[in-house]
Amino acid sequence: MTETPLLEIKNLHKNFGKFQALKGVSLTVPNGRLTALIGPNGAGKTTFYNVVSGRYKPSSGHVYFCGEDVSGTATHKLVGMGLLRSFQITNIFPDLTVLENVLTPVIIHNGKSFSMLRSLKRRSDFKEQAEKILDMVGLAPFSNKVASTLAYGDKRLIEIAIVLARKPKLILLDEPTAGMNPEETDRIINLIKELAAKSGATFFITEHDMKVVFSIAERIFVLNQGTPLAEGTPDEIRSNQAVREAYLGGSLDAKGV
Amino acid sequence: MVGLFSKNFFVGFLVLILMALAPFFVTTHWVIILTEIIIMSLFAMSFNLLFGYTGLLSFGQAGFFGVGAYVSALTLTHLSSSFWVCLPVGIVGAMLFALVIGWFCVRLDEIYFAILTLGFGMMLFTLAHNWLSVTGGSDGLTIASMPVLSIFGHKIELFNPKFFYWVSLTVVSLGIIFLRQIVKSPFGLLLTATRENSQRVSFVGQNVRTVRLVAFTIAGSLAGMAGVLFALFNRIASPEMLHWSFSGKAVLMTILGGSSVFLGPAVGTAVFFVLEHFITSYTTNWMIFLGAILVILVLAFPQGVLGTLATFFSKLNGGRNSD
């Protein structure tokens, strides 16, 4: 027996009425890697994330996380097991301070969600944990700013900090660079690389920017119209004819990859 | 930060002292009005734990207020004449109702939550209104004799408006301190986070329904606590105390004072009753003024009286965030 894979998807289907968003996706995400999921618009990437992260229930098929069947398990339970995600549209607590944004998951992580009789101010241990994470993503200087007042790229970093605060085993990042300028993109790519190396979490990202994907992913899955098209190393994917066709005849080259 | 906390603590303490001394300086008439204000403040603040902190607009809060009133009236009639029994029994009664009803209501949010709480509140109203043999129907349950309150052997005359005021002030202050503790606790941050973005809360691993249910139950219990005092204050528990329009009052007083400031609902309650007192001495059409005030507030001062003041002063202080 080999090591249990972190995430294993078997024949996953998701229908919305008559529309089949996912038509039998099977894939395995190994531990400790930076894996990417790509595919043209409407390939079903976000639906796939929504099913895996428990936002939607699968129509059929199975999701195994750390060897356990978690198909259709409630989101908050999946998070408790170590499966976290970010969203395409920034999903933070806009009117809370940056520190409070991270304190929230820290409190939950410490199992103190329902602690009411002790003041939060006296929990310096929580504050330290939160500040450590803010340090990691480089947001420490903004810790007392209200989240909504930060620049766009920094708001996306807050979301990553929120996710990290739960000490995840697997992080699904949905289009982490969407809407970012080149400078912000570089910053977040370096951060993801660094975190993948240091934090012990496995990253599984979707990304529309091929340059980003090929520069950081160790393994790539390609999804097209709800079905898996290919999987392999960046080099294998780059030279895969079916993938090139799916991306409208060589737009991979056009993107300078 | 610590300095701010102690400043707030100091101001709160000062207000409490002034409130406690008030009966020595005002007429009995005003003591009675003050009593009603502090009781209704607790009611409004219990509502605001849901509205301002958790982001849930409940139109059924009067239901739990009423349960507290009826349960304490029933306790006094059938069980015990002691204040030490009737208050906790009233609170626990409201808590149980809030727990059961909340279990259903937290499944929905936004407008659907508002309508469902209204529906359950009105079921409780109907229960009080129609269950003649237990609740006395539309006449309500009269409290024939005030409960006995003895502290270390001293009997406190609750018939005396001043003593009743002090007892109410003590109970309400304890309720408010408890609320303050909650909003400053880790759970309090979770409530605010749920209000801000409930989806994010469940995506960092917390069951949002549980958070909301706990908040709902605490809010219901504190509303019940206010209801017990209100029944004793009026010497009656009557169905109007459970009607949705009574819940609407809590909403109004909260908006009037400001839902984003901790003591906003209490200030709103005071403004509400003082305004009512003055306007009704000129005209019976107080609601027309209230309606107009509410419209103006929503349009021009959505932060309410205290919220607007707080923003104003924090700007004076060079933009430091007021608490």
Added chain:
Amino acid sequence: MEGFLINVLNGLSWGMLLFLISMGLTTVFGVMGVLNFAHGSLFMLGAYISMQLTRWISSFWLGLIFAPIIVAILAIIIERFLLRPVYGRDVSFQLLLTFGVMLFLDDGVRLIWGPAHHLVNPPDVLSGVFPIFDQTYPVYRLFLIAMGPAIGIILWAFFSYSRYGKIIRAAAMDREMAEIIGVRAPILFTAVFAFGAWLAGLGGALAAPHQSVGPAIGEHIIIESFIVVVIGGMGSFPGAFVGALILGLLGSFGATMAPNFQMALPYILLAIVLLTRPRGIFGEES
């Protein structure tokens, strides 16, 4: 048997009034996303104004025509100056604003017409009773029962065939879509709000001879129409019709079969529907 029939008729006549109110409420919610607390007060105003017009010009029919128009004009003012500034704001503030308008209007009529209830006679043609088996039934209620479907059919034709009707229906189902196809939202919103108010005013004018006219009738009917709209599915027209019929019949049968529970029945129904189908019987699950 007679009792049953009488219950059905009573349920239908009340249901038809509820339908008119709920149609307006659900259209306004569907298009504008605003749950209008003051909608019942517009109904009440329709009743008072038609009563006043009937007194002045002693014609029920002219009252029936003009009262809803006056209510609609008032609604345009409310929409333009009060609602428009809060569209972008939190739902609860919109609810509170219309709540304030409701308090204002309800007390306003008390100021003008006094707190007492007024009785309004139906026009001569519709007064009197109709024999049913060995009992009699007021002709006016039968008129209401007939008016419901008649207005329903006119509305249906309007929404299915006229240009404006189609636009409103499209917008009620999908606001963003309406904006994409180039419907100018501000004018659409004003028109829809006025239309909803017109329906409420019409309901009020029709209700005046059916029940006494008093300052609390708006507050009473708004909660029932909330329930109709929620159980039918917010923004759904068939939902409003079915919901209104259910609530009307529940009221009349409840009153005779379970008088002690009658008041609670709509709320119990509401809770059951919301907990099993959170978006209502005809609502789209999100």
